[in-house]
Amino acid sequence: MSLPVNLNRPFDPRLFLTDQELDRSAGLLISGASVLAKAAESARKKAGLSKPELQILMAARYRPGLTVSEMRGTLGMTVPTFARIIGKLDERGLIERARETGDARRRKLNLSDAGVTLTTPIAIEVRERLRLAFRASGPEAVAGARFLLEALVK
Template sequence: MADRNAANLMGRGESLLFLTDDQLRRGIEAMFFAYRGFTADPDRILQDYGYGRAHHRAIHFINRSPGTTVNNLLSILGVTKQSLNRVLRTLVEDGLVDSRVGTRDKRERHLFLTQKGADLERALSEAQRNRMRDAFRNAGPDAVAGFRAVLEQMMDPDMRRHYQEGGDGTR
């Protein structure tokens, strides 16, 4: 069915430039339902720890850029300092994140996952990788490329640059 849908979309490529409000609404709903599925497996794992999605996002980006600073994480996540501090305090107290004082600037705190944190991150990511792998395999390579292109175009320019740089802003 995915192949038929992809063929239908490719045959109507030009008409996709002029989507109706109903087609756009369906796309928005698809994003909501896909996100619900994408987060369902990690949510079940996080529930055992008493954590939420904010904890998951922090763990993900600390794993992505070991040694990232609290300020960098604030920028990536787009949350308040108070909100992030609450999340980080819990992760540090529970032994999942190690917060180290900067060597050049003592005011900076650099964040690293502990082995326990890395194990949790691996479980959370594996659940999402499995879902994405199945979806990508079923949709096909053209759909995957199109999906990534659409997602990148939906990102704010600063976040797109950050994403394209690899996540830590240093490449």
């Protein structure tokens, strides 16, 4: 979904964002990501996962079907590091690599049943932290936050 751009619309001062407001928002997004990571930290340690392993597993949980190269690019990992970690996760039976129908050389990554079981406590921790923040914000703010985040990651 891309945002519609209408450069001919009248100026709305409510939509004007100063550098100070944008900097505060960036800081809040970074702090929010840190809070969610901390919420998952205890469950990550109990699961015996490294932080990069957790990144890959949660990416596969929340965005199933990404190809190996798409996921590697999304996470910003080097090819050797990503390949090594994927190999370890595959050995532990936590991920599945399925051939893409259009191009058999490309593999899509998904969690195995064991991967879903292992990541569920982590997802619950993150979900509960988000639930508290969303309840405090209200439905309009939640809808706005989702719209903002979807626009940001596209």
